[in-house]
Amino acid sequence: MKKYIYQILCSLFIGGAMVSCAEDYMETDKGHDTLTLTVNQQEIVLNEKNHTQEALTLSWTTGTNYGSGNRISYTLEIAKAGTDFARAYSVDLGTGTYQWTKKTEELNQFLNTQLGVGYAEKVSLEARITATVAGMEEKEQRATVALDVTTYQPVTPTLYLIGEAAPNGWSADQATPMERTDNGQFTWTGKLNTGVFKFITTLGEFLPSYNRDAAAGEELRLIYRTSGDEPDEPFTVSKEATYIVKVDLLDLTMTMTETENIGWRFEEFYIVGSFTGDNGWGFEALSKDAVQMNLFHYGAVIPWKADGDFKFTSVTDFGQSDAFFHPTEGNAPYTSTSVVLGGKDNKWQMKESECGKAYKVLFLTAKGKEKMLMRPFTPYEGLYLVGDATPNGWSIDNATPMAKSADSPYIFTWSGTLNTGEMKISCDKQSDWNGDWLMADKSGKAPTGEVETALFTSKTDAELKNMYPDTDLGSLDNKWNIQEAGSYRITIDQLKETISIVKQ
Structure with missing residues (x-):
């Protein structure tokens, strides 16, 4: 009897083990899947107006690891059709990646720099994905897909005012630069004299230029001029005044708005309180925001000092009481956003339990819009370089990590080789690109090699967006432009929102 019981128990044990092994096999086996590669569109026509929209998505299945349980790594190649991938762009994507995407502008630039495709040109391409199983490298799996892409000619990244109405007259060498806010979009605020003006794209060169389209009548529309034989119609200023001039080269439109409200209300702004300065009540400067006029920033670890009081001011003189900003109530919590200039000497107040950690402060000083936002700041656990200037390109999943x-x-910090091209810094590697970012303070900015502003943006932070009444923070996509390949050291302070990109 004992013998039979023993045999039954062994059978049950072996059967259970077989089920367990089978389950383990199914967990690690990729299902003997055939590797396939698909593209979101077979025919892609790029348009710079859609430069931030996703244009190309290549997706592939896992392929098979032949039941080995070994990891599968992937290599993507893209080449002009008919070349048998002889001069292909190739990128190793590692494991666990099943998609490769490019936005419109990224794809347009990628095809030009990596595959030599001209602008405003249609090209037939082939993409190939290769799956390699660790330890079984001889069993490569491959899949290909074909597609056609039509590129566009990018508009100029620089634009200048020139003419007798402009500040520097007709000097092409001293033409007045406009600020680029997005692809094809420029703005400038300043005094225009009576007279005429137009726009040039390159300092020292009168051509090409953007002139008034005479066929548009009273409407302020632009026409692109590349030859001295073409009509040279300027815009006319009939009244000397301060104007906001905005140009959209993608729509070929221009607006000119007379204004009196220009410049920062305060050139300097300070926080002062029991915890500021070496011994308390020292004036500590806030920094100007890069894109929102009259917005100031402050970031610091707030130590506990008796009372925890603080307020803000545009001067460093306690005698000028009318220059101090206060909360609307005494002993207001730091979360109170309402402010008043002058009047009763109310102060914000930190509790001892609230101190000893980092905070970020934003103070909007625009007249009639004054408010203060102060929030605890938890540093991001990782910061990641992305862009064609970085080692792993525009792969958000495989973005290059910085070291804490x-x-x-x-x-x-990060030290390594940067290519020529663009880059920005992800705070969270959010796959839909709608996460938190540290960007250049201007689009296409070349690093200075010095400590400079790193603009923090969040696509989903409603409180932060409310501090930018004149700026669409969610649409900003400022990138640094690395103009010379080589070895660089990057240092970023996410509390102070500063960065240095130094060529070694």
Whole structure:
């Protein structure tokens, strides 16, 4: 009897083990899937107006690891059709990646720089994905897909005012630069004299230029001029005044709005309180925002000092009481956003339990829009370089990590080789690109090699967006432009929102 019981138990054990092994096999086996590669569109026509929209998505299945349980890594190649991938762009994507995407502008630039495709040109392409199983490298799996792409000619990244109405007259060498706010979009605020003006794209060169389209009548429309034989119609200023001039080269439109409200209300702005300065009540400067006029920033670890009081001011003189900003109530919590200039000497107040950690402050000083936003700041655990200038290109999943400083959780560094091209910094590697970012303070900015502003943006932070009444923070996509390949050291302070990109 004992013998039979023993045999039954063994059978049950072996059967259970077989089920367990089968389950393990199914977990690690990729289902003997055939590797396939698909594209979101077979025919893609790029348009710079859609430069931030996703244009190309290549997706592939896992392929098979032949039941081995070994990891599968992937290599993507893209080449002109008919070349048998002889001069292909190739990127190793590692494991766990099943998609490769490019936005419109990225794809347009990628095809030009990586495959030599001209602008405003149609090209037939082939993409190939290769799956390699670790330890079974001889069993490569491949899949291909074909597609056609039509590129566009990018508009100029620079634009200048020139003419007798412009500040520097007809000097092409000294033409007045406009600020680029987005692809094809420029703005300038300043005094225009009576007279005429137009726009040039390159300092020292009168052509090409953007002139008034005479056929548009009273409507302020632009026409692109590349030859001295073409009509040279300028815009006319009939009244000397301060104007906001906005140009959209993609729509070929121009607006000119007379204004009196120009410049920053305060050139300097300070926080002062029991915890500021070496011994308390020292004036600590806030920094100007890069894109929102009259918005100032402050970031610091707030120590506890008796009372925890603080307020804001545009001067460093306690005698000028009418220059101090106060909360609308005494002993207001730091979360109170309402402010008043002058009047009763109310102060914000930090509790001892609220101190000893980092905070970020934004103060909007625009007249009639004054408000203060102060929030605790938890540093991001990782910061990641993305862009064609970085080692892993525009792959958000495989973005290049920076290293956290051993001395501060707010400071990250990276040393390595950057290519020519663009880059920005992701705070969270959010796959839909709608996460949090540290960007250049201007689009296409070349690093200075010095400590400069790193503009923090969040696509989903409603409180932050409300501090930018004149700026669509969610649409900003400012990138640094690395103009010379080589070895660089990048240091970023996410609390102070500063960065240095230094060529070694």
